[in-house]
Amino acid sequence: MEFSANNPVVKLCMQGMRLEDAGNYEDALALFLQAWEEATDDAEKFTSAYHIARRQTKPEDRLKWFNTGLQLARKINDDVVRPALPLLYAQLAQCYEELGEVDNAAKYNELAKQPTEAPSIKGPFFHGTRADLQIDDLLTAGGKSNYEADLIMNHIYFTALIHGAGLAAALAKGEGEERVYIVEPTGDFENDPNVTNKKFAGNPTRSYRSQKPLKVIGEIKNWARITLEERSKWQERLANNDGEIIN
Known part of the structure; x- marks a missing residue:
């Protein structure tokens, strides 16, 4: 996915975030779900899954969508998504804490603390x-x-x-x-x-x-x-x- 404000999935997510800023969380989630349905590649799916996860009210639902985002990030495995891994690990740790799964929470908290790799991109x-x-x-x-x-x-x-x-x-x-x-x-x-x-x-x-x-x-x-x-x-x-x- 070439990140651009004109990308349909990016545009939907940006519209959703503006609704969030206005406190309209239900309609924001609807746009994030629409972005997921319209996504045409793994990068677009990753972007929409992350925003869907943020708007879930139940920890088990957040866990599901953050795990979906993590699997997509690992599959893509490039300089665009690798910096997101500590964030995803931290979010998963929080979900497991809320669900009372202490061992999994500790595991993902440790993963979240690992140093982020330096970018490997060569340009231009x-x-x-x-x-x-x-x-x-x-x-x-x-x-x-x-x-x-x-x-x-x-x-x-x-x-x-x-x-x-x-x-x-x-x-x-x-x-x-x-x-x-x-x-x-x-x-x-x-x-x-x-x-x-x-x-x-x-x-x-x-x-x-x-x-x-x-x-x-x-x-x-x-x-x-x-x-x-x-x-x-x-x-x-x-x-x-x-x-x-x-x-």
């Missing part, structure tokens, strides 16, 4: 900005956040999805042209904790960050730019987001 990677850069230029940490005033970022961020970098370019501060560069990490990197296991389980946006510089190795000239209306909606969402940035 992209970075969206309004800065005018040249081949071999280095993008480094230490810049101001686009999303929180006066916050100096300890990492440089990038993604394996062109449209994700395009969105970052559209939301970047400044008046320069929106640009998407092909970049190469010069050191270790990790899953971006600001998006991993937040709205969606795992790292479906394939977003990463590093304390080491990114080297510019090319530029993408054509990508699907968001409209002014879409940009306005994103800016509104960011303005209303009171979550703390993990720096």
Whole structure:
């Protein structure tokens, strides 16, 4: 599944989450179940199963759906879903605790504590900005956040999805042209904790960050730019987001 707001399953889940925010949990669950029925691959099924599990009121039903999500994650076994494993283990442990199954609860609590594997993805990677850069230029940490005033970022961020970098370019501060560069990490990197296991389980946006510089190795000239209306909606969402940035 290519993660996109235009993906039918992603769209249904996002609509469901907006209903949750409004306290309409019954209709939210109906949309998550619709997403499950319309899913066409294991990744879409994994996404919808996770959201269905969250909305179950009985621990045995949550257990069923979180187990379904776990089996799908193990089957997919890629950098998108592997970061979700500790979250799924923790949720399963909680279900077993509520059901009084102490041994299973302990087992999954231990699994949840295991260190998360570093991403194994090789790229290509992209970075969206309004800065005018040249081949071999280095993008480094230490810049101001686009999303929180006066916050100096300890990492440089990038993604394996062109449209994700395009969105970052559209939301970047400044008046320069929106640009998407092909970049190469010069050191270790990790899953971006600001998006991993937040709205969606795992790292479906394939977003990463590093304390080491990114080297510019090319530029993408054509990508699907968001409209002014879409940009306005994103800016509104960011303005209303009171979550703390993990720096």
